[in-house]
Amino acid sequence: MDETVAEYIRRTVLKIPRDEIKTMLQKWGLLSETQLQTINFRQIKENISQDVVQLCEENSADIKQAAVLDIIYNHVYPNKRVWSVYQMKKTGEETEFFDLTDFKKKFKRRLRSALKNVTINFREYEDNAIWIRIAWGTPYTKPNQYKPSYVVYHSQTPYVFISASVLKSNLPLLCQALVLASNYHDIREMELRSHSLNSLKDIVFKRYSQNFQTHYPRPLQERNVAPESADLRIIQENKTEKERIERVNREVFGDGPQPKLEFAQYKLETMFKSDPQMDVLDKKEPFRCLVKFSSPHLLESLKSLAPAGMADAPISPLLTCIPQKARNYFKIRERKHFFPGSFVSP
């Protein structure tokens, strides 16, 4: 077995939390159950990884097999990477049949024709997600396994989730291969980025809870709120206002959990509005500034702003439109109207 392969497997195993190593190796399937039983999973990780490498030697694992372990690790811990969403466009209106083998063949062919030194791995999952791992090389060097790009694609959808490596120069080639393989014509990057892959999927696949009015709302039991305080001496003075805020909040955010985003960025190119007597700027030019909201869970925190009394309800649509517009990067330019930021550039 190649030295580089051994080292790669060793380093990949080291990334995995100790309690998860056995399960992941089982999912990997390279080592047999009997081989796995020879490993003491209670020793320190350094030693576990050495044992694993030893066993892989016996099985003469190659780099492609080693890469599968990396995919499994990233599939279980996708939130360690930053994912961007890309949208593909097609002009034709034919029904798609999406043949997986066809897709894989076209993708590999396109990439390999441009760049010989690439390692490409595919892995399909239950939810129709196709994971693609690409390790990039150059015409003169072998692929760098430590900086792979990951692509997650759900068939027959126009959305692709890419976690590019630092080597951004390979991105155009990757996009081209994707477009070709999936029978689309064009691809563009959306202004939507997050660590949470599932939340990004929730947003673009519209799987998050939106508030739709119907004649059959969900059973009332779900709306039960625990009694505020058992102590009857405590009276809610502005109960009506509180209820109004709850209602407005629910209309905007829906009832369920929000998709997990870590930040929202607003690039302002609007004019500074000051008292005409206090003319701060000599020239009338846009005041450039960047407003960035960060949070471990941005949308949930926005949802709790009004009930916590920190903001007025309804919250500004610039903040609440994030899941519906499927973007968390905005550019706001001046508009003739009173309502600022209506002109949101694509």
Added chain:
Amino acid sequence: GVFAHLERLEAQAREVAVKQEKMKQEEEKRARLKARVRELRLQRDKLLAKVRLQKKQLREKRAMSDPAKSGARAVLEWKIKNIKAMLQVSYLTGINGKRTKQGVCFCISTAYESTYLDSYYVHLLVKPEVQIHQHSVPTFIPLEQIAKQYLQTDIGRFLSVLSDHLNAYAGRKYQADQLQEHFSDQIEGTLQRNSLCNLLVFNYKVSSKSKTFPFNARLLYGDLCCSLPTEVNVSCTPDAPASLAEMAAAHSDLFSRVALHKAFRSFSSDEESMD
């Protein structure tokens, strides 16, 4: 002597007269008050009797007027029940709508055979022109295409076509899920499917008389509004006996007519009947 005596007698007489006057007045007063008391007592008794009578009348009136009141109430209740039943019926047909401030919100419920599946929502704005405001339709359903074709001209048609797509997708997905859930022991390897569930490729085996027969199936669902395949290819290994080829052809026919999980169910029942 005599005048003084006379004066004294006069004074006495006067005193007695005054006393008597006083007593008379008091008597009169007492009599008057007694009369007043008697009068008031009489009035009180009259009023009490009146109250009693009115109470009795009220009770009688209530007992009499109840049927009239319950009549109006009953009509209202019947009306509400009727509307609820209509809503229930429209909900059962799969498409129901609710007016909103900005337009109408439609809920399309899907079902396959006798199982209710997911519901999807489309919120339409009606002015300035009909457009989709918000929706929860999955991205692989060609919503924009359907909207482009029908939304402006015929909303009913738009909804019915969308409902056909969603119901067919739900049906295909249900069949594939049932296959993976209940017949996984007959499937070799993984079931290759896609988001729309309109292309299924898998290897399966059928056993009879303790022999297993492997097949490969490729089901193509060309019509997105249909939950049965338009093209079925069942093949076996090239060196298989002719009887197997016949079986493959039979299966091919079966898959194009019958729901996938039902077809597999019939295989196991065939196996039981054969043994």
